[in-house]
Amino acid sequence: MKVIAITGGIASGKSAVTNQIRKAGYKVVDADLVSRQVVEPGTHTLEEIKEVFGQAIVQNGVLDRKALGQKVFGNDALLKQLTKITSPEIQSVIKDQLSFFKIKGEPVVFAAIPLFFEQHYEKTGWFDEVVVVASSERKQLERLMARDHLDEWAAQARIKSQMPVQEKIKKADLVINNDGSEAELAAQVAELLKNLEKK
Ligand SMILES: CC(C)(COP(=O)(O)OP(=O)(O)OC[C@H]1O[C@@H](n2cnc3c(N)ncnc32)[C@H](O)[C@@H]1O)[C@@H](O)C(=O)NCCC(=O)NCCS
Numbered sequence: 001m002k003v004i005a006i007t008g009g010i011a012s013g014k015s016a017v018t019n020q021i022r023k024a025g026y027k028v029v030d031a032d033l034v035s036r037q038v039v040e041p042g043t044h045t046l047e048e049i050k051e052v053f054g055q056a057i058v059q060n061g062v063l064d065r066k067a068l069g070q071k072v073f074g075n076d077a078l079l080k081q082l083t084k085i086t087s088p089e090i091q092s093v094i095k096d097q098l099s100f101f102k103i104k105g106e107p108v109v110f111a112a113i114p115l116f117f118e119q120h121y122e123k124t125g126w127f128d129e130v131v132v133v134a135s136s137e138r139k140q141l142e143r144l145m146a147r148d149h150l151d152e153w154a155a156q157a158r159i160k161s162q163m164p165v166q167e168k169i170k171k172a173d174l175v176i177n178n179d180g181s182e183a184e185l186a187a188q189v190a191e192l193l194k195n196l197e198k199k
């Protein structure tokens with residue numbers, strides 16, 4: 001089974017890319033979705049988060065994501081503490097999902113992992129190729145502020161909590177440029193899938 005990672009900075013367009021890939025019939029493992037599953041009510045991960053961030057971070061048994069985001073983005077030490085709790089769980093579920101698709105006989109699977117390089121997924125040996133979705137910092141900031149209704153300070157804090165996109169580009173096997181229109185993005189994804197099907 002061929003496994004292709006899709007990464008890139010926050011609000012760079014990864015979901016736009018993976019939606020199109022899913023519509024084309026491919027399976028996509030989604031680390032953001034997994035990161036929600038591992039903190040569902042009753043999980044030990046949620047208990048650990050409560051121990052570090054206090055009872056008030058959980059409302060009616062459910063993690064208050066907005067409040068946690070406000071605490072950790074812009075505070076490196078707290079973000080590190082959160083990632084230390086969540087990251088091993090996320091990585092283990094991703095591994096299981098990839099194994100499942102392998103057993104099912106899927107020839108090609110994609111995995112959208114925002115923190116692919118930050119969390120050193122390249123060292124796992126699970127991935128054959130890494131595609132980076134990249135946009136200029138200005139576009140990224142604009143899109144992030146609009147999508148998540150964040151002010152510039154909060155949006156910058158999120159962007160700065162990640163590896164700079166230029167560094168991700170250097171590590172990529174393929175770069176999808178998302179500074180243009182959605183149609184231009186779609187054309188690049190279609191090209192990627194066409195090349196994959198040729199192989
Ligand atoms: C802090 C939390 C609760 C904020 O939740 P919220 O719903 O606002 O954001 P969401 O989870 O949809 O993430 C949006 C984007 O933020 C970025 N992001 C998320 N976690 C992190 C992190 N630890 N470090 C840097 N960027 C991050 C990613 O680009 C992600 O796509 C949440 O992001 C979280 O639990 N993060 C830790 C889990 C994690 O490491 N996720 C990344 C999987 S690779």
Ligand SMILES: Nc1ncnc2c1ncn2[C@@H]1O[C@H](COP(=O)(O)OP(=O)(O)OP(=O)(O)O)[C@@H](O)[C@H]1O
Pocket residue numbers: 008009010011012013014015016017032114143144147178179180181182183185
């Ligand atoms: N080419 C484009 N033109 C205009 N808007 C776009 C384009 N690409 C993405 N967007 C918009 O920008 C925002 C961010 O895109 P998207 O959600 O796909 O990013 P992401 O990388 O998945 O983000 P995250 O890291 O937070 O998961 C969305 O509101 C999306 O609709």
